[in-house]
Amino acid sequence: MTKVLMKGNEALGEAAVRAGCRHFFGYPITPQTEIPEYLVKRLPQVGGVFVQAESEVASINMVMGAAGMGIRCMTSSSSPGISLMAEGVSYIAACELPCVIINMMRAGPGLGGILPAQSDYFQATRGHGHGDYQVIVLAPSSVQEAVDLMTLAFELAETYRNPVMVCADGMIGQMMEPVEFAGEPDALPPNEMGGDDWALGVREGRKRRIVNSLYLSPDELNEHNLKLKAKYDDIAAKETRHELYGPEGDAEGGGGYDLLLVAFGTMARICKTAIDDVRAEGLRAALFRPITLNPFPFADLRRAMDAIEGDGAVFDVEMSMGQMVYDVKLAAEGTRRIEFHGTAGGVVPSPDEVAQKIREILGAAPA
Amino acid sequence: MGDIHIAEERCKGCGLCIDACPRGLISFAEDLNEKGYTYVEFTGDLEQCTGCTLCATACPDQGIEVWNKRGKQTFENTTGLTERMSHYCPGCTHGIIHRITAECLQELGLLDRTVGVAPVGCSVLAYEYFNVDMFEAAHGRAPAVATGAKRARPECIVFTYQGDGDLCSIGGNEILHAANRGEKITVIFVNNAIYGMTGGQMAPTTLPGQRTSTSPDGRDIEATGHPINMAELLATLSTPAYIARGSSHDPQHVLKTKKMIKKAFEHQASGTCFSFVEVLSTCPTNWGLAPQESGDWVRDHMIPQYPLGVIKQPESVS
Numbered sequence: 001m002t003k004v005l006m007k008g009n010e011a012l013g014e015a016a017v018r019a020g021c022r023h024f025f026g027y028p029i030t031p032q033t034e035i036p037e038y039l040v041k042r043l044p045q046v047g048g049v050f051v052q053a054e055s056e057v058a059s060i061n062m063v064m065g066a067a068g069m070g071i072r073c074m075t076s077s078s079s080p081g082i083s084l085m086a087e088g089v090s091y092i093a094a095c096e097l098p099c100v101i102i103n104m105m106r107a108g109p110g111l112g113g114i115l116p117a118q119s120d121y122f123q124a125t126r127g128h129g130h131g132d133y134q135v136i137v138l139a140p141s142s143v144q145e146a147v148d149l150m151t152l153a154f155e156l157a158e159t160y161r162n163p164v165m166v167c168a169d170g171m172i173g174q175m176m177e178p179v180e181f182a183g184e185p186d187a188l189p190p191n192e193m194g195g196d197d198w199a200l201g202v203r204e205g206r207k208r209r210i211v212n213s214l215y216l217s218p219d220e221l222n223e224h225n226l227k228l229k230a231k232y233d234d235i236a237a238k239e240t241r242h243e244l245y246g247p248e249g250d251a252e253g254g255g256g257y258d259l260l261l262v263a264f265g266t267m268a269r270i271c272k273t274a275i276d277d278v279r280a281e282g283l284r285a286a287l288f289r290p291i292t293l294n295p296f297p298f299a300d301l302r303r304a305m306d307a308i309e310g311d312g313a314v315f316d317v318e319m320s321m322g323q324m325v326y327d328v329k330l331a332a333e334g335t336r337r338i339e340f341h342g343t344a345g346g347v348v349p350s351p352d353e354v355a356q357k358i359r360e361i362l363g364a365a366p367a
Numbered sequence: 368m369g370d371i372h373i374a375e376e377r378c379k380g381c382g383l384c385i386d387a388c389p390r391g392l393i394s395f396a397e398d399l400n401e402k403g404y405t406y407v408e409f410t411g412d413l414e415q416c417t418g419c420t421l422c423a424t425a426c427p428d429q430g431i432e433v434w435n436k437r438g439k440q441t442f443e444n445t446t447g448l449t450e451r452m453s454h455y456c457p458g459c460t461h462g463i464i465h466r467i468t469a470e471c472l473q474e475l476g477l478l479d480r481t482v483g484v485a486p487v488g489c490s491v492l493a494y495e496y497f498n499v500d501m502f503e504a505a506h507g508r509a510p511a512v513a514t515g516a517k518r519a520r521p522e523c524i525v526f527t528y529q530g531d532g533d534l535c536s537i538g539g540n541e542i543l544h545a546a547n548r549g550e551k552i553t554v555i556f557v558n559n560a561i562y563g564m565t566g567g568q569m570a571p572t573t574l575p576g577q578r579t580s581t582s583p584d585g586r587d588i589e590a591t592g593h594p595i596n597m598a599e600l601l602a603t604l605s606t607p608a609y610i611a612r613g614s615s616h617d618p619q620h621v622l623k624t625k626k627m628i629k630k631a632f633e634h635q636a637s638g639t640c641f642s643f644v645e646v647l648s649t650c651p652t653n654w655g656l657a658p659q660e661s662g663d664w665v666r667d668h669m670i671p672q673y674p675l676g677v678i679k680q681p682e683s684v685s
Contacts, residue, residue: 058540202480202520204479
């Protein structure tokens with residue numbers, strides 16, 4: 001396979017097509033607009049459908065309509081637009097329909113700014129609409145990983161009949177990197193999701209079906225929630241993904257670091273550079289990078305924490321005022337000191353800034 | 368001599384059939400049925416029944432079937448609806464609009480490939496009644512769900528069934544843009560000038576001066592604006608469309624409205640254009656009127672505000 005140089009947003013669009021998605025419904029918003037701009041040209045080449053909706057509210061409901069018919073589909077947006085989709089995602093999750101949503105996070109709150117941020121972690125991982133539901137959340141830290149996770153996103157959505165969010169930040173969407181795609185551009189998988197026993201459409205004599213989230217009986221609605229909960233538990237047991245970077249030897253089995261950083265997405269990438277820098281100075285830091293933000297890899301993080309030498313600390317770094325850090329604290333259950341550094345508003349911490357914080361925490365002299 | 372069969376157990380005692388019968392052959396029974404309604408029964412001279420079917424046409428509850436004097440069944444309950452009793456209040460014409468919509472789909476042979484989208488509002492449970500695949504959408508979003516469904520499977524007939532709060536208020540944007548894109552879907556818009564399910568609040572379609580629980584002194588157009596004529600508003604769009612308004616307040620208008628709905632589905636089936644039929648309907652409960660009086664209120668107050676007829680059709684058909 002050959003590598004091509006592509007902008008993150010465009011690469012995500014191509015990755016969706018390669019994954020067999022031929023139906024896109026979306027609304028322009030910076031910094032993700034290159035996704036619809038790419039797909040409006042690409043989808044007609046493969047017999048696909050592109051609809052520019054009147055709003056994100058409409059986009060996500062169009063996705064519900066197409067998904068309910070058993071057709072692989074997606075939408076993309078950025079933070080304020082994702083807020084508008086909250087209602088629709090709740091309905092889609094309640095109806096157990098598969099779909100993929102890209103959130104190219106930008107800075108908030110309110111209209112905020114168009115620069116990269118990670119301040120929608122709570123929104124993404126706590127099921128941002130009403131009701132007890134969850135969305136599977138994947139957090140790439142490079143354009144290549146974003147491409148790879150798109151395939152996984154559709155697979156997970158269809159396996160569990162649940163919305164999956166690819167939660168990146170504006171940096172991933174806007175930067176260009178060499179990427180390679182699995183599969184052939186002109187030998188795409190079918191866009192049927194295998195909804196033989198649940199999708200609506202031409203009946204051909206079968207019993208009629210209903211895609212619905214209304215349960216007027218409390219007992220039935222309780223049962224429905226228990227069923228969803230069992231599914232989320234199953235997802236949590238099977239689908240957590242993470243990366244451990246920088247330990248000496250087999251960290252899972254025994255240490256090699258005095259400080260464990262925790263970061264995701266673009267921030268994790270910056271932390272890797274900082275770790276490389278401080279390790280050159282003899283400081284032993286490692287990074288735990290959750291790839292699934294939901295389900296959060298609690299057990300894996302705890303094992304990585306338990307492997308920290310002595311009473312070494314955990315250092316959570318985010319492009320937010322501290323959101324994932326709550327999950328990091330949950331994983332630690334009070335067993336480790338948790339340090340935090342965060343920026344907001346589109347300010348991206350530099351590797352030097354992170355390295356300096358590492359030195360401070362480890363009591364080392366400034367470089 | 369014709370024959371009619373009244374399903375006593377389906378009767379909610381609204382009496383619309385009593386008014387509809389030109390010969391006064393139906394009247395209320397002395398007893399209550401199992402659900403506690405004063406049901407109707409055929410009390411006249413069967414020789415006088417012509418099998419005209421107006422009683423069945425007026426019935427919102429699939430409660431009457433009719434045979435003519437040659438023994439031919441002239442009114443048969445549609446297979447486009449399930450047998451489930453509706454939850455609608457006695458005399459509410461939602462049931463009639465459900466029925467004529469289902470009859471059109473059945474007569475056009477489309478039931479097997481139709482997907483409906485139910486709204487939020489009184490007709491939220493429409494998915495229980497239409498005997499086709501159904502979505503239940505979020506409040507106002509049915510045209511967006513229908514857009515996604517139709518774009519995914521163009522071979523399906525996709526319709527939404529929406530009330531005035533759902534379509535005209537919270538879903539104003541979705542309907543406007545679905546119409547403007549010319550989505551090949553059919554929209555059945557039921558306008559009873561009030562929010563029914565939540566207990567009778569002011570809708571965008573509420574008439575000036577009309578009392579509701581949120582316009583207790585009558586709708587003040589200075590503060591709340593004028594009623595929105597949705598059909599005319601959508602007809603201003605340049606995109607080709609079939610747009611019509613009918614009424615469900617008496618059997619004659621029900622039959623005319625059915626023709627509009629059939630035309631709407633025909634336009635979708637041939638891929639011609641977006642189609643939209645607004646149907647004036649009653650809300651006896653929240654209007655505080657008897658079913659028969661509600662029909663009169665539609666005739667005397669709603670139709671002057673919401674004129675009936677075909678408002679727009681694609682140029683090739685005109």
